[in-house]
Amino acid sequence: xxxxxxxxxxxxxxxxxxxxxxxxxxxxxxxxxxxxxxxxxxxxxxxxxxxxxxxxxxxxxxxxxxxxxxxxxxxxxxxxxxxxxxxxxxxxxxxxxxxxxxxxxxxxxxxxxx
Amino acid sequence: xxxxxxxxxxxxxxxxxxxxxxxxxxxxxxxxxxxxxxxxxxxxxxxxxxxxxxxxxxxxxxxxxxxxxxxxxxxxxxxxxxxxxxxxxxxxxxxxxxxxxxxxxxxx
Numbered sequence: 001x002x003x004x005x006x007x008x009x010x011x012x013x014x015x016x017x018x019x020x021x022x023x024x025x026x027x028x029x030x031x032x033x034x035x036x037x038x039x040x041x042x043x044x045x046x047x048x049x050x051x052x053x054x055x056x057x058x059x060x061x062x063x064x065x066x067x068x069x070x071x072x073x074x075x076x077x078x079x080x081x082x083x084x085x086x087x088x089x090x091x092x093x094x095x096x097x098x099x100x101x102x103x104x105x106x107x108x109x110x111x112x113x114x
Numbered sequence: 115x116x117x118x119x120x121x122x123x124x125x126x127x128x129x130x131x132x133x134x135x136x137x138x139x140x141x142x143x144x145x146x147x148x149x150x151x152x153x154x155x156x157x158x159x160x161x162x163x164x165x166x167x168x169x170x171x172x173x174x175x176x177x178x179x180x181x182x183x184x185x186x187x188x189x190x191x192x193x194x195x196x197x198x199x200x201x202x203x204x205x206x207x208x209x210x211x212x213x214x215x216x217x218x219x220x221x222x
Contacts, residue, residue, distance in 0.1 A: 045158055047211035104157035
């Protein structure tokens, strides 16, 4: 059974940084492209970033480009999202998702507030 | 950028009713469209991929159709457990992804 468990969320001040992790099990992470998506309170989901299977290629939503970095450690079966220069509008539940959107983690809440 | 619109934004129907949601793209997206169901406090769940293909394990009362700019999602007989918000999602050849604004479905 595919399991994705996000961690690393929390409260951070504007301009701060956080690193999210997504521990994958039940499948071989190295075989799959992966996404991060987020959902602000009361809003719909939004795609944030994707990465290819070996980590050599990534794409980002315009809203996070230059501030967020997606990367992975296939040996540890873990996906990451490094978030810098955080803004109030980055407040959301962040999900890691398998490439074809079939499997989602439970999400981790990031709150950016002073 | 391609914009996705959904209608209606919310609806209320009776158990057993046929429910239809539409999703429109601002330009031709072929069949590059998914449909998701999201219940409160839960992650979205993929129901339909490539506009009309039912994801494994999803009840057959759910269906999708369309191509180009206009797409339809249908629940043939609404069940109480179908109360949720439904989102369409476009994906393109740049591997970028855009969700629609959502349709909230309630039972009368």
